[in-house]
Amino acid sequence: MEKPTVPGTALKALVLTAVVAAVAYPLLAVVGTSFATQTDIIRSGGLVLWPDHPTLDAYRTIFSGGVVLRALLVSVLVTVAGTAASLLTTVGMAYGLSRRDVPFSRFILMTALFTMLFNPGIIPNFLLVKELGLYNTFASLVLPALVSAFNLVVLRSFFMNLPQELYDAAKVDGAGDFRVLARVVLPLSKAVIAVISLFYAVTYWNAFFNALLYLDDAEKWPLPMVLRTFVLQGRALEGSVAGEALAPQQAVQMAVLVIAVVPILLVYPFLQRYFTKGVLTGAVKG
Numbered sequence: 001m002e003k004p005t006v007p008g009t010a011l012k013a014l015v016l017t018a019v020v021a022a023v024a025y026p027l028l029a030v031v032g033t034s035f036a037t038q039t040d041i042i043r044s045g046g047l048v049l050w051p052d053h054p055t056l057d058a059y060r061t062i063f064s065g066g067v068v069l070r071a072l073l074v075s076v077l078v079t080v081a082g083t084a085a086s087l088l089t090t091v092g093m094a095y096g097l098s099r100r101d102v103p104f105s106r107f108i109l110m111t112a113l114f115t116m117l118f119n120p121g122i123i124p125n126f127l128l129v130k131e132l133g134l135y136n137t138f139a140s141l142v143l144p145a146l147v148s149a150f151n152l153v154v155l156r157s158f159f160m161n162l163p164q165e166l167y168d169a170a171k172v173d174g175a176g177d178f179r180v181l182a183r184v185v186l187p188l189s190k191a192v193i194a195v196i197s198l199f200y201a202v203t204y205w206n207a208f209f210n211a212l213l214y215l216d217d218a219e220k221w222p223l224p225m226v227l228r229t230f231v232l233q234g235r236a237l238e239g240s241v242a243g244e245a246l247a248p249q250q251a252v253q254m255a256v257l258v259i260a261v262v263p264i265l266l267v268y269p270f271l272q273r274y275f276t277k278g279v280l281t282g283a284v285k286g
Contacts, residue, residue: 025049030261034058034254041250058248058255068226068256074138075205075223076263082142082204087197089147090155095181097152098159109156116149122213129214140214141207141222148203151196158192159185198268205264223260230256 029047035058036044036051043052062068093112097105125144134140162185170180186193208224215221230253 027261030254030257034251034258036248036251038248038251041248046250058251061252062230062255062259068223068259070219071221071223071226072259074220075207078138078141078207078222079201079204081138082145082207083197083200085142086146086148086151086200086204087193090151090196090200091181091186091193093147094152094155095159095177095185098156099177112147112149112152126213135214136216136220137214138220141204141210144210144214145203145207148199151199155189155192155196158189162188201267202264223256227256227260 028049032048032050033041033046035054035056036048037053037055037057040048040051040053093108096102097109099105129135129140129144134143166184166188167180170184175183206224207222208228211222211225212228215225
């Protein structure tokens, strides 16, 4: 509670500036390089902060063949459907486990927590997905990650800390469990649900490893898999470029990276105000 000193304030400003610069520099370098020409890239030695001759050739190149656009649509579909399914399942489980009169609720909770400590491994997961007929389907990107034990615990803790009088009043008015959940619990849980929605959306948007394991058809690949092909393998997918390449390969790689990052950057500011409140309310009080 002491009054801030001038040296202390200056040090905080210096540290904050260094952190912002460390975050902003690679982001600006990626965006700048995506608009650069081959001459700009050679002159700067690789990464371009501000291209002297900005051009959209890299974006025209990656969208000309349709591979990136198709992967973008797949990622949007998987993210929207997966987030909705995960949120619906997690909210239902968390509400049921927060009620002490539900049979076997503690056993189910312990089973969910067990998955946080022990993972069966890649091969058992792959065999399970294959035996269930999910291999090479979009469902293989959603169902294995349908419920996160961490999100379940956070949401359950939040529900348990809501005043019991609210539940009792709703029951007296003749409301059933589904109506209590829809009319009483969910309107009071906007912050924590927004945070969990963001967690799930980021997970599905970055669904790279599951796609690598379970998708054999390149036409079903989400954007992270296409990004891997562009960036790590250093080449474009067949059919992604109509005719000759219009932009240097490094600019194309950075352009794909921009397309993969921008959607999350656009969504995050709308949910950021709920972030701290939602996590702390669901975790600390529990």
